[in-house]
Amino acid sequence: MTLDEAWRILQENQFKRTKNRETILEFFAENDKYLTAMEVRNFMAIDNPGISFDTIYRNLASFSNLGILEETELNGERHFRMQCDHGVHHHHFICTTCGKTRNILHCPMESISVNLPGYEVEGHKFEIYGKCPICIG
Amino acid sequence: MTLDEAWRILQENQFKRTKNRETILEFFAENDKYLTAMEVRNFMAIDNPGISFDTIYRNLASFSNLGILEETELNGERHFRMQCDHGVHHHHFICTTCGKTRNILHCPMESISVNLPGYEVEGHKFEIYGKCPICIG
């Protein structure tokens, strides 16, 4: 997702254009990987040492709800990244060294759901962890 | 996994047979679902109100490392359950209401790994969330 798309979504939902939101989105646009709230804070603190965690978490949650960011849990910490291809369902390979991701277009749910009669499926999670070619290098 | 199998593994790894470990394993043997440290504590506190969280977390981590328990993250909390069929790779449907699980024998990795040339896969996670037939009512 581009910055323009993100701002369009925010505007459609009556979110104001603030300096903090610009900084957060800029950071995610530049980093194609899952990031923690602390990493976001450290980046924001360069220009604004007094940045509040409340501001960061509130905005990350809003962006996640709006589909601007994707969220996952790694090592017990919440991680966020820019939504890759808006609207196209996919999964991720996540490099355990550098954190970069690679899209997995195949979704295992298609061949599974038929085997769950009587069950109501609400969601699923499929992630692959390992080392990317650069980190193996 | 049965209690006997669990104790055999513990014995092979020089773990002592203590009352606390007996209580923890007994609780998991009786509950075919993912449980939190707090739920384990509440059960143990019936006989031993002074039980320490340190004891619980340390033993849960040991059991998980030994393959006696399986571990996953649900709603930001660590959950543990008895390893189902030791040695047989599988995944889970997890009911978001009662927490009970159902095995998914099909593993999506078989058809995926070929699409990741140059990547080194270390692990993967595949879970389906929803309502089981009992909770749908």
Place this chain on the structure above:
DNA sequence: TTAGTAAACAGGAACGATTACGATTACTAC
């Protein structure tokens, strides 16, 4: 352009889950 209003923010306290630690207890091998 300015005043009004709701949203956003800073700063810090609070919270729940988890871990660390020194002192104590229980097991095991001799």
Place this chain on the structure above:
DNA sequence: GTAGTAATCGTAATCGTTCCTGTTTACTAA
């Protein structure tokens, strides 16, 4: 039994996250 070690207790500390309160900011419409 006794020594040595593993396990536990009780508590405090840590960590990531959320809540609270007063202040500031961005948008709106006159």
